[in-house]
Amino acid sequence: MKKKLLIHPVPSEAVGNNDFSVRIRLISGEWQELFVYEVKVDMHNVRKASMVTFDMNDAVDIEVTCHYLNEISEVDIRPLSKNITSSQNGNTVLFSLDKPCKLSVEFNKERFRNLHLFANPIENSRPNIDGSNVFVVEPGIHRPEDLLLEAEKPNSTDGTIPEIIYFREGMHYIEQTIFKIPSGKTVYLEGGSIVVGSLVCDSVENVTICGRGILYLSNFERFSAFRGIRILFSKNINIDGIMTIDPPHYSIYIGKSKNIKISNFKSFSTRGWSDGIDMMSSSDIDIDDVFLRTSDDCIAIYGSRWAYYGDARNINVRNSILWADVAHPLMIGTHGDHQGNGDMIENILYDNIDILEHHEPQSDYWGAMSINAGDKNTVRNVTYKNIRVEHFELGQLFDLRVVWNEKYNPSPGSNISNIHFDNIAYRGVTDKPSRILGFDTERIVDGVTFKNLSINGKIVTNRDEANIVTNEFTKKIKFEK
Numbered sequence: 226m227k228k229k230l231l232i233h234p235v236p237s238e239a240v241g242n243n244d245f246s247v248r249i250r251l252i253s254g255e256w257q258e259l260f261v262y263e264v265k266v267d268m269h270n271v272r273k274a275s276m277v278t279f280d281m282n283d284a285v286d287i288e289v290t291c292h293y294l295n296e297i298s299e300v301d302i303r304p305l306s307k308n309i310t311s312s313q314n315g316n317t318v319l320f321s322l323d324k325p326c327k328l329s330v331e332f333n334k335e336r337f338r339n340l341h342l343f344a345n346p347i348e349n350s351r352p353n354i355d356g357s358n359v360f361v362v363e364p365g366i367h368r369p370e371d372l373l374l375e376a377e378k379p380n381s382t383d384g385t386i387p388e389i390i391y392f393r394e395g396m397h398y399i400e401q402t403i404f405k406i407p408s409g410k411t412v413y414l415e416g417g418s419i420v421v422g423s424l425v426c427d428s429v430e431n432v433t434i435c436g437r438g439i440l441y442l443s444n445f446e447r448f449s450a451f452r453g454i455r456i457l458f459s460k461n462i463n464i465d466g467i468m469t470i471d472p473p474h475y476s477i478y479i480g481k482s483k484n485i486k487i488s489n490f491k492s493f494s495t496r497g498w499s500d501g502i503d504m505m506s507s508s509d510i511d512i513d514d515v516f517l518r519t520s521d522d523c524i525a526i527y528g529s530r531w532a533y534y535g536d537a538r539n540i541n542v543r544n545s546i547l548w549a550d551v552a553h554p555l556m557i558g559t560h561g562d563h564q565g566n567g568d569m570i571e572n573i574l575y576d577n578i579d580i581l582e583h584h585e586p587q588s589d590y591w592g593a594m595s596i597n598a599g600d601k602n603t604v605r606n607v608t609y610k611n612i613r614v615e616h617f618e619l620g621q622l623f624d625l626r627v628v629w630n631e632k633y634n635p636s637p638g639s640n641i642s643n644i645h646f647d648n649i650a651y652r653g654v655t656d657k658p659s660r661i662l663g664f665d666t667e668r669i670v671d672g673v674t675f676k677n678l679s680i681n682g683k684i685v686t687n688r689d690e691a692n693i694v695t696n697e698f699t700k701k702i703k704f705e706k
Contacts, residue, residue: 252283366418412434424455536569563599564635568601
């Protein structure tokens with residue numbers, strides 16, 4: 226009989242948070258306690274938030290008790306677009322879910338000491354753990370060095386790692402923290418597994434990383450360049466269901482790769498340059514149903530950078546929740562081939578996205594939805610569709626500029642064209658004007674259409690109502706109902 230509710234085991238060494246108690250049950254079933262993990266948030270003032278996770282394929286009741294407040298005056302369950310209602314009894318709230326979703330439960334408007342709740346779907350396509358190309362990470366806390374040690378044994382078939390590897394339960398005090406995955410392999414992180422380290426796909430193809438496990442990189446100050454997952458010069462890579470906690474650098478870093486699919490991925494970060502998902506000179510990327518709470522850009526799309534050269538195109542981001550404690554939720558364009566003719570960044574779609582926060586003290590990096598074309602880049606054919614932006618602390622709604630950011634760009638960008646905003650809704654303060662700015666007469670912004678743009682419930686029909694500033698190097702900016 227297929228399970229309707231699945232609660233994964235928790236390693237004894239897992240770091241918990243006592244701010245909340247959380248119970249769950251199938252409707253009218255018996256209550257079960259969930260382990261509350263500690264997750265750190267916000268590099269400006271690193272704080273300890275909370276997270277629970279489970280799998281479901283039937284309706285559930287959830288009970289959350291807050292222990293750190295003496296009195297609860299209000300409770301917000303976000304994204305607000307989910308329309309989750311709750312009842313309250315003292316410091317305890319009760320609500321129901323009829324399908325998997327990702328939520329933030331906030332008491333008295335506290336966004337930094339909140340509870341993150343990840344209700345995953347129950348896995349329908351669990352890999353065959355006896356298959357010759359499957360690496361299984363069992364429940365427990367592990368380091369990737371375990372794999373390397375096993376690889377030195379005589380049964381290793383490729384000189385790197387054996388065909389099937391089981392991490393066994395227990396803590397392993399080993400310094401190696403990088404696991405390189407060969408072509409054609411599946412790495413399955415079972416629910417309840419915590420890998421203290423980073424996974425790397427370098428010049429490989431046909432790799433899957435999946436499950437309900439966690440990549441844990443908190444307190445790795447001396448490994449400042451570590452990413453949760455690196456995908457370099459690779460193709461046909463699938464990432465599904467896992468989570469990263471506090472990587473020192475990007476959660477997922479994609480360089481000169483193609484045909485990448487990322488789904489049901491969750492991440493938290495608190496360091497400088499700890500972006501969520503960044504891609505350089507990569508194409509044919511599909512990102513679906515992710516939750517990213519990061520201390521730099523949540524999702525960034527660039528041209529050439531470092532060892533990765535070429536255009537970026539055909540990138541879709543769908544059905545996701547973005548929370549930028551620092552910088553941009555959505556960013557395009559900063560880096561490119563400034564020594565050559567620049568890069569083409571094109572055919573980008575963002576659809577059905579909730580933006581829960583945008584906070585950036587530096588005005589050059591404002592923009593919940595931002596295109597900054599630098600390094601001779603051309604950015605064109607970008608659509609933002611069905612985007613809901615909740616009140617954010619510090620920044621602006623839109624930022625479209627052909628720029629010369631001297632910190633990152635030896636050269637200004639080339640142009641921005643054919644940008645569409647369709648059914649965008651923002652509820653919050655608009656005291657910082659949005660920007661649409663070209664650089665000069667040859668490097669312009671040409672063709673920006675706003676259709677059904679709503680600010681605080683009102684459809685806006687011109688630049689003044691939208692609080693957008695432009696310059697003489699822009700043309701064809703239109704508003705439609």
